[in-house]
Amino acid sequence: MKFSELNLTPDIQKAILALGYDDMTPIQEATYPIISAGHDLCALAETGSGKTAACTIPLIQKIDPTINAIQGLVVVPTRELCIQYVNEIYKIGASSGVLPFGVYGGFSKGIQEAKLNHEVHVLVATPGRLIDLMYDGTVSLSQVKCVVLDEADELLKTGFLDDIEFIMSCILQEHQTLLFAATMAHDIKKLVNKTLHDPRHVSLMQERTSPESIEHHFQYVHPKNKRSELLRHLTEEDMQQVLIFCNARHKVDDLYRNIKKEVKNIEYIHAGLSQEKRSSIYRDYRKNKIRCLIATDVAGRGLDFSNVSHVINWDLPGDDEQYTHRTGRCGRMGKKGKALTFLTRRDLPHLRKLIQKLKITPLWIGKDILQESTPPQDGKPKKRKRNYRPSRKRKP
Numbered sequence: 001m002k003f004s005e006l007n008l009t010p011d012i013q014k015a016i017l018a019l020g021y022d023d024m025t026p027i028q029e030a031t032y033p034i035i036s037a038g039h040d041l042c043a044l045a046e047t048g049s050g051k052t053a054a055c056t057i058p059l060i061q062k063i064d065p066t067i068n069a070i071q072g073l074v075v076v077p078t079r080e081l082c083i084q085y086v087n088e089i090y091k092i093g094a095s096s097g098v099l100p101f102g103v104y105g106g107f108s109k110g111i112q113e114a115k116l117n118h119e120v121h122v123l124v125a126t127p128g129r130l131i132d133l134m135y136d137g138t139v140s141l142s143q144v145k146c147v148v149l150d151e152a153d154e155l156l157k158t159g160f161l162d163d164i165e166f167i168m169s170c171i172l173q174e175h176q177t178l179l180f181a182a183t184m185a186h187d188i189k190k191l192v193n194k195t196l197h198d199p200r201h202v203s204l205m206q207e208r209t210s211p212e213s214i215e216h217h218f219q220y221v222h223p224k225n226k227r228s229e230l231l232r233h234l235t236e237e238d239m240q241q242v243l244i245f246c247n248a249r250h251k252v253d254d255l256y257r258n259i260k261k262e263v264k265n266i267e268y269i270h271a272g273l274s275q276e277k278r279s280s281i282y283r284d285y286r287k288n289k290i291r292c293l294i295a296t297d298v299a300g301r302g303l304d305f306s307n308v309s310h311v312i313n314w315d316l317p318g319d320d321e322q323y324t325h326r327t328g329r330c331g332r333m334g335k336k337g338k339a340l341t342f343l344t345r346r347d348l349p350h351l352r353k354l355i356q357k358l359k360i361t362p363l364w365i366g367k368d369i370l371q372e373s374t375p376p377q378d379g380k381p382k383k384r385k386r387n388y389r390p391s392r393k394r395k396p
């Protein structure tokens with residue numbers, strides 16, 4: 001189905017066309033009538049399938065720009081995702097007079113407060129800063145009619161859940177709630193129904209949660225050779241843009257220090273950077289001014305980098321959802337993507353489970369270590385370090 005067949009205002013139609021959207025993606029087509037009819041919704045679809053526009057287009061349509069009040073609220077787990085949402089809403093809604101604004105930590109509260117006192121129709125927020133502003137009395141949610149929780153499974157996890165429950169409890173009037181996600185662990189599903197009222201469910205998840213357009217390569221590398229293997233891939237392969245994930249901030253710092261002389265056009269991003277630096281790196285990477293970005297999972301979810309051809313896991317991610325989100329930064333909207341994960345001997349048990357759960361077909365560079373009866377030795381057996389695979393933190 002085409003967007004032009006929908007009952008959208010000419011301004012919204014024009015804005016959508018200017019973005020190059022013509023046919024609706026399956027998740028957009030499946031959710032549009034449900035959102036327009038005013039139902040609560042839980043929508044699951046793979047990474048890069050167009051979930052942002054699926055919720056923002058009908059959301060914008062519900063806003064009355066002649067009323068100076070926040071009427072739409074979008075809550076997201078990271079600051080960069082907040083910026084991305086504001087941009088998308090602005091591109092689609094500005095010509096209709098719909099004004100979005102983003103509030104997130106690490107940015108002057110004073111400026112955010114001044115803007116909020118002026119005119120905002122759709123507020124995009126990370127939970128912590130939103131609650132801060134609610135306590136200060138700068139944000140009023142009394143006219144909100146539609147709430148979107150994107151990356152909903154992340155927002156319903158322990159680290160964010162209390163904040164989300166608090167925010168939702170402050171919206172007393174009748175409203176519609178929309179949940180969007182690419183992964184949904186079993187234990188989170190229970191919380192979904194608690195958050196929604198008589199919801200409709202749309203799941204376009206295939207048996208495997210990762211898009212068909214991504215190839216999943218794995219390579220066993222002795223820890224001593226990881227650096228040289230990474231450099232070999234970075235020089236020998238034709239990579240438009242590459243995103244390299246590490247499991248902790250200090251690993252990002254170390255890897256950046258170790259390879260920055262050999263790799264041109266390389267940067268790093270994690271939650272330890274100032275927000276100014278984080279935002280400028282995010283912008284430059286999106287604009288393709290940076291070719292190689294080393295990151296923690298702060299860049300793992302939701303971000304749309306349409307030129308990323310390769311995702312490299314320097315460390316095997318801690319769980320299958322993290323793997324899906326990281327690798328989902330490439331292969332978006334049907335474009336081809338290649339994921340490469342470096343493995344060491346200790347990753348073997350975890351890897352087996354991960355491959356089974358995700359139902360992906362592993363392509364091996366070098367030997368298939370899952371088939372070997374005696375696993376390769378990474379070196380002398382060492383005492384297991386406590387920080388080997390850190391547990392998931394709120395601010396990666």
Ligand code: ADP
Pocket residue numbers: 020021022023024025028045046047048049050051052053302303304306332333
């Ligand atoms: P998701 O949230 O499902 O991971 P996004 O909303 O980030 O995916 O969309 C992925 C990419 O697809 C973005 O670059 C977006 O601009 C593009 N896109 C979205 N809808 C359409 C469409 N109908 N036609 C073409 N491109 C689209």
Ligand code: MG
Pocket residue numbers: 051052150302303
């Ligand atoms: Mg998304």
